[in-house]
Amino acid sequence: MSDLVAHQFDDLDQQTEAGTLGMWTFLATEVLFFGGMICGYCVYRHLYFPAWHQGSLVVDNFTFLGISSGAWNTAVLLTSSLTVALGVRAAKLGQNRFLSQMLVITLLLGIAFLGIKAAEYTHEYHEGVMPGPNVFHPDMDISADLSRAAASSGKSNIDLRREFQLFWVFYFFMTGVHALHMFIGIGLFTYLLIEARRGCFTPKKHAPVEIMGLYWHFVDLVWIFLFPLLYLVR
């Protein structure tokens, strides 16, 4: 038995299996972590639909080349998932150069995602919709839209503004916690890249790439749901 296998395991397959299962156990807790926020989201979207629709229009209004930045970011993350899947495959086949290249592209895409997200946050800060002490002062166009939405839904202006603010609390928490996961993912993949450059991964020892790949795909999975929920409240 080689030193690849820790002494508590019978063989390499069992060890890889245990690692995968451990990551899925962690991901199950993550599903419920994000699930709690999505559950709260469902309740308030149902109760406060007119205000949340207005909030979502502001989010979706930030575009590059006529396409919502949220759609661009979804495309960026889906592409990064492809490069991770190809990287894991390369690690299993012992193609070290290709693995390193895929890891570099994945990292660049992850940083691109955070860059687009930062541009969105800056835009939303200037629109005056970021919650906080004395920060919530939506600009004139948004205020006019809010008044119209209040009139057509039969709610008071004050109520509708309060409901609109709650949309932004959910928006910044859900995307913020997701962005935190992206930072952690970028950290993990930087580690993988350093190890891959040192030639630490072989067809027998590829489990770290596979397990951290699962994490990256999961963060992509969360965004697949956040995009229609926050950007497309119609």
Place this chain on the structure above:
Amino acid sequence: MQDPDHKIESIWTYLLIFLLLIALLVGTVAAATVNLGRWNIVIALVIAVAKALLVILFFMHVRHSSRQTWIFAGAAFLWLTLLLAGTIADYASRNPPVPTSDASQSPAHAKTTVAVPAAS
């Protein structure tokens, strides 16, 4: 236990899944530009679930994973379904909420006000 060598997908499988995911993304964005009332959210979520299944089964290799992994992954989504179904069933079956700040002018609120009996 399966032989790990049999679990390697071809590059073309991954590229095909990727193209499907991008096609579904275009579908989501296109569907959101049309006003379909309450069907908008249904279509958006059906597409999101389809994308999630492609990522889980192919990119995350659950398709070739052990039964244990299926149970662990399935349990997460089972509990999530219970959480969402219970909560949504409650809120969807309630009466419309009473407005809070201008409640005194609201006829809906007036009907539910309980008259306090005068002390004898």
